Amino acid sequence: MSDGHPHTASSATNTPSGVLMSGVRRVTALLLRPLFSQQIPIAEKLASFCPPAETPEVTSDYPAPQLQSLEEVAARIAQRCTGCGACVRACPFLQEYGNPRDIAQQILSGDENASRNAFECSLCSLCGATCPEKLEPLQLFLAMRRNAVQHGAISLKPFKRLISYESCGNSDAFSLFGLPENADTVFFPGCTLTGTRSQTVQAAFEHLRSVYPRIGAVLACCSKPSHDLGRQEQFNGQFGKLYRQLHSRGIKRIITACPNCHKVFANYAHDMEAVSIYEVLAQHPPQTAAQDCVDRQDAYHFPPVAMHDPCPLRTYPAIHDAARALTLRSGADIVEMPSVKSRTLCCGEGGATAAIRPDFARQWAEKRSGQANGKTVVTYCAGCTGFLSPFVQTAHVLDLAFFPVKTLGGRMKPARAPFTYLHRLRVKGRWKRKYFR
Incomplete structure (x- = not known):
């Protein structure tokens, strides 16, 4: 899908549809303001809406990892x-x-x-x-x-928001298992990308359907928060349940868009192939976006960008190359930073360190933004774009692939909480009605 030619923000909002959407957003914000006020942390509100479920039992049909002491x-x-x-x-x-x-x-x-x-x-x-x-x-x-x-040597209270986020992703309210008969491939976009960039996720799924006509889709959490917080029993139970649901329906291939989801499936679902959407798009690029790039070669010029490789994918050179190919195809030139690919830096969000050592997290983000030297940082992790955005202008590779002009023009704005949760619910509802009745 192409986002068409650039237009000014004022001209967009002065159209009848633009005025209507602006009004809808304002009304929605007013309605949500009491619910998401600063007096009560958002984690507590989400915990009441998505209470932590009992940890599913690990059964013999999920090969739980055997870990050393x-x-x-x-x-x-x-x-x-x-x-x-x-x-x-x-x-x-x-x-x-x-x-x-x-x-x-x-x-x-x-x-x-x-x-x-x-x-x-x-x-x-x-x-x-x-x-x-x-x-x-x-x-x-x-x-x-x-x-x-x-051994109860650490309080997980500082990570309450992250644990609640995971609970929401695995709840009946937010999860979706769209698994058509005879499908062996599913799209697993991840929680943050779906919430922040629902339009791009929709465009990506539509394109994947042209490549894999029987593709399914799963909206759920891969439970990497529990994995990284040392909640191994919870991770084994939750990911084991997800694995069983996919395995029982004959799913063999998971197309991921989130680096953390990709690493979890690659490491813990050994009889399923984890394939990044960036590799798929590099081989099967969106033709409308490609045509848009051709149409504007002589009309637009954008400054070069810097590529940030997400640290969960530091050992995946094929994904590094695919992300760069998609970025170049969008019309942007790449200037490589000193620490990329296998030597990439953490954006600062990794390990949920910011919850207890925000100074460490900030050091990572400042070092990365300093290496960018004023350039827009392009990455293929929704978490990285969000964490780095206070320090440097960021863009997501998928936005570039489907909406290059809008993205390179700085007009592709990701949603922020609490609206991200509404976007996830909207994507779920749309996909249930349109594809998985």
């Missing part, structure tokens, strides 16, 4: 880490708490407080990418989080 992981890191400091130089968390060998030795010495410190790590795995010994300290930090939760 914290002591086993710590012993391996303590033995193999040389303490060279390569990872420390890049990470504010390690600069404060020491190299992975030091942290592992703390664990092995019985330090009861050490596990809690892992909640200040962004879980971005840059330490593994820079390690000359090819170690993965991320596994140590995840094991520390699981251990702290299991």
